[in-house]
Amino acid sequence: MNLINKEVTHKVFGEGNIVDHNGAVITIDFNEDIKKFVYPDAFGKFITLNDRNVAKSLKKILLKREMEEEALERKRKEEKERQVLEQQRREKLKNHRIHESSQIVFWLDEEEQQNVFTDWQVFTGQVQSGKNKGQLNRAARLRPNSAGLLTARKSDQPETERQILGLYMVSETFSGDLSDDGIVPAHPEFRIELTDQEAEKMLFWNYYSNKNYPHRTTWNTGKYRYYDNVWTAQILKDIIALKTDEEEIKEAKNFLEYFCQMNVLDMDNIPEANGALKQ
Template sequence: MNLINKKVTHKRFGMGSIVKHTESSIEINFASENKLFVFPDVFGKHLKLHDQSTAIILEGIIQKKENERKVEELQKEEERQLQRRKQELRLEHEKLMKHYKLHPESQMVYWCDTVEKNSSFSEGRVFSGVVKSGNDKGKPNKPIRLHQNSAVLLTEKNSSVPGEERRILGVYMVNEDFIGKLCEDGYIPAHSKYKLQLTEQESYALPSWDNYVNEKSSKKTSWNTGKYRYFNNSWMAQILLDIVSLKSDPKERALAQQFLKHFCKMNKIIVQELPNATKLKIDF
């Protein structure tokens, strides 16, 4: 659109003629001097174009710019809201991390199917399953007891054998900043360092997981449905201690000891008070 020499009237400077314009600016010659304005913002409230046909075209340009401005402002507002929400989540996360009260049964034993038996280690996570009934039916389960002090015990069991014959495949601490209450997708990620996989020989040599039932509870551990169960913190510490005793490779044994030390620190457990702890030469 050519605006050169087009006549205009400015509310303050009076009549003038356009001598130059670009996509973002326009220069107008008035009686006494030239003035530079922002294009097309100056039109409408401050500047009127005399040529009606050109004015109609210009109005379309102005409307397009206004629509683009509104879209841009909407995007900026959505981004501001997103940043505010992220900040709220960060503060909520920090608060939960700082003031979390340890649950005495904040460990998880997880039932791996055939696919999960391998993927849980290769992908470094497991899925908590979905809600079976109620208003949240079909949504991922929230592992609400899990926190940075929690470990996930990975097990498998043939459906034809009783629960006490469940075999332990490995174990991992949850990711450093994981909070079950805030988990929306149902995935429980593994810690960057503390994760142990058992060989088949070690798995069969490890005492049955059912032997670790809390002595204060008279209920027999059972497992009929669902992907996981929560269990006692001290029970998990004892299992980790047994894993240390099984590891013969120096590097794996060292990692298992570091895992146990970290776990006990996070759960305020004294290693030396665990059954059979004194039989192992562990530097704590």
């Protein structure tokens, strides 16, 4: 907007004429008394444009700027609240001796995909290299608060297409560091199997992200990996929204409630998923 030579009225200095406008600074001549003001902050507070049409146009600019500042302030406030809640969550986990990443995600091979929803258990596999090669993998972080996420992708698919096939809470008495057979058994009640159509909509990388490389969607090798407790809550929340059968919705809600209790999470304040595919 060109404001040069526009007449204004200042609450203290009276009538003046705009002689220069350079970015965030506006210069006004009050009868040879030159004053500089911050633009557009000074308008509406101290200075009024005498031309009504120009004043109306400037008002729109000020209103837009005010709305942008309010939106930015809300975003800052929400981020601050999120950080506070996250810190509180970490403290609660610490007090309850719960690891913040005590969930496990499995990469199922074809045979496991056929049997897992009958047996409801997964084998953690063996160490593939190093001095412990051939020994059982012990998923040491797993406790009764942990969930086992079941995923797979076809050999001709990119890693970004990895699907969530289902999930289960581990047995109430299971402790990964005490396991001597490498088997991670399911809780008798909290189990979810997704249909093929549902699994296509539940992509693993919508939830999982590497803190150091948030855009990377790479599994590389290994039977399983650990991930953040909150991500399971996000997955369950989305499964509830995805389901159409009332009984299955009820079961998923009960699963989510139990999971949040076990992981000291606020069921009503689960953040939106922000995995690698959403970055």
